[in-house]
Amino acid sequence: MTAPSGISRREALAQAREALSRAGLDGAALEARLLAADAFGTDQAGLLARGEEIVAASAASRLADHVRRRLAREPVGRILGLREFWGLPFRLSPQTLEPRPDTETVVEAALARIADRDAPAQLLDLGTGSGCLLVALLSELPRARGLGIDRSAGAAAAARANAAENGVGARAAFLCGDWAEAVEARFDLVVSNPPYIRAGALAGLAPEVAHHDPRLALDGGADGLDAYRAILAALPRLLAPGGCAVLEIGFDQAGDLAELAAGAGLDMAEMRRDLAGHPRAVTLLPRARLV
Numbered sequence: 001m002t003a004p005s006g007i008s009r010r011e012a013l014a015q016a017r018e019a020l021s022r023a024g025l026d027g028a029a030l031e032a033r034l035l036a037a038d039a040f041g042t043d044q045a046g047l048l049a050r051g052e053e054i055v056a057a058s059a060a061s062r063l064a065d066h067v068r069r070r071l072a073r074e075p076v077g078r079i080l081g082l083r084e085f086w087g088l089p090f091r092l093s094p095q096t097l098e099p100r101p102d103t104e105t106v107v108e109a110a111l112a113r114i115a116d117r118d119a120p121a122q123l124l125d126l127g128t129g130s131g132c133l134l135v136a137l138l139s140e141l142p143r144a145r146g147l148g149i150d151r152s153a154g155a156a157a158a159a160r161a162n163a164a165e166n167g168v169g170a171r172a173a174f175l176c177g178d179w180a181e182a183v184e185a186r187f188d189l190v191v192s193n194p195p196y197i198r199a200g201a202l203a204g205l206a207p208e209v210a211h212h213d214p215r216l217a218l219d220g221g222a223d224g225l226d227a228y229r230a231i232l233a234a235l236p237r238l239l240a241p242g243g244c245a246v247l248e249i250g251f252d253q254a255g256d257l258a259e260l261a262a263g264a265g266l267d268m269a270e271m272r273r274d275l276a277g278h279p280r281a282v283t284l285l286p287r288a289r290l291v
């Protein structure tokens, strides 16, 4: 037991919200609730239901520490060490990108190509990071198996742990490697959210991204397209008959992708937009198989 802090959960939450809001952080109210729930060892419902409860000094100090880190522009997901994606929890490590809601567009586009979700399928996720894409897809496709590859050994290990924690570990394998260089198999579905920020734009990113997401997960080379060139060149040999690939793109990269894909013998079957209306996911098929 630690000593009581003298303030209620409701007051502590209001103070946290006020501090974040004064710093001009978007979504201060939600962020304060997430940080307070974690600091008090409860969920958001518990936070509101027991608002008059006096906070223990240790919990108040945990919340103060969370708020201090957020004011230093560390993202909430990093502070909590956990981020939700496709309704599933993903643990983060310094080697993993924090999964973004926009990336769920890739999952939607991929699932739209699957005629029978109960059929067996082989999936490949290039640049798996936290494993969010592969784990989300395996959670929707009960007889599918998948391989996730990342250049970062730490990311591959984090993805393996996330697959196990989300109950799909027995159907997933993870490797450390350079895209699909070491892979000889063919796949029904290849997904990837590769690094696609232009190297020259990295310095101008928000501190939450620039200081906390790994550079390997962001840096797409001089024109932002290096990873696509490598992945597109490998896709024709990676796709099983009838297979397709779904890649995340930057909001202004659809034209570049169509051009690069055509050069690699692939056609763009669909370009899907994210919730903000930006082009976000492209579905690619080997040429002459457009359906």
Ligand SMILES: C[S@@+](CC[C@H](N)C(=O)[O-])C[C@H]1O[C@@H](n2cnc3c(N)ncnc32)[C@H](O)[C@@H]1O
Pocket: 095, 096, 097, 098, 099, 100, 103, 126, 127, 128, 129, 130, 131, 132, 133, 149, 150, 151, 152, 155, 177, 178, 179, 192, 193, 194, 195, 196, 216, 217, 218
């Ligand atoms: C934008 S992050 C995407 C992570 C995760 N798939 C997601 O959507 O949140 C890109 C990932 O590609 C990985 N990566 C970068 N270069 C790579 C390479 N040459 N081979 C394999 N993975 C690479 C990074 O380590 C990072 O995890």
